[in-house]
Amino acid sequence: MKRIVACFLMIGLLMHQSDSVTAQTKEIELRDDVILELLFPIIDQELTKQFHELTQYDCQQLTSLKRNEIGGFYFDIELQVVTFEGPHNPPSYLLKMALTNATTDEKWKVTSFQKRLLKEGEPIPCRRRAN
Numbered sequence: 001m002k003r004i005v006a007c008f009l010m011i012g013l014l015m016h017q018s019d020s021v022t023a024q025t026k027e028i029e030l031r032d033d034v035i036l037e038l039l040f041p042i043i044d045q046e047l048t049k050q051f052h053e054l055t056q057y058d059c060q061q062l063t064s065l066k067r068n069e070i071g072g073f074y075f076d077i078e079l080q081v082v083t084f085e086g087p088h089n090p091p092s093y094l095l096k097m098a099l100t101n102a103t104t105d106e107k108w109k110v111t112s113f114q115k116r117l118l119k120e121g122e123p124i125p126c127r128r129r130a131n
Contacts, residue, residue, distance in 0.1 A: 059126035074102035
């Protein structure tokens with residue numbers, strides 16, 4: 001009888017722990033979505049510069065977020081997006097950008113830009129949006 005009660009307690013503890021991790025993951029994804037939303041104008045501007053026109057994209061995600069100094073408000077961000085034409089038709093490019101706000105005017109600037117053509121049938125790195 002004690003073993004059954006112990007098993008139920010362990011299962012309950014694991015389920016509670018899993019819910020906590022899921023909530024924390026959703027909060028991180030939500031934070032990432034807010035940051036991306038704030039950076040959309042800079043992303044659009046850089047894509048227009050690189051492609052000579054505003055290019056459609058999806059699958060945007062933060063890949064790195066670092067604070068430049070302890071307690072400071074300067075950050076370095078790395079993100080990636082996937083471009084498409086028409087109703088999500090190829091050619092698709094995987095674009096990686098690095099940005100910083102550690103500039104003299106404290107505005108976000110793109111510090112590096114990489115573009116790679118995705119091969120036909122290559123999986124597109126995409127995550128679901130946070131709810």
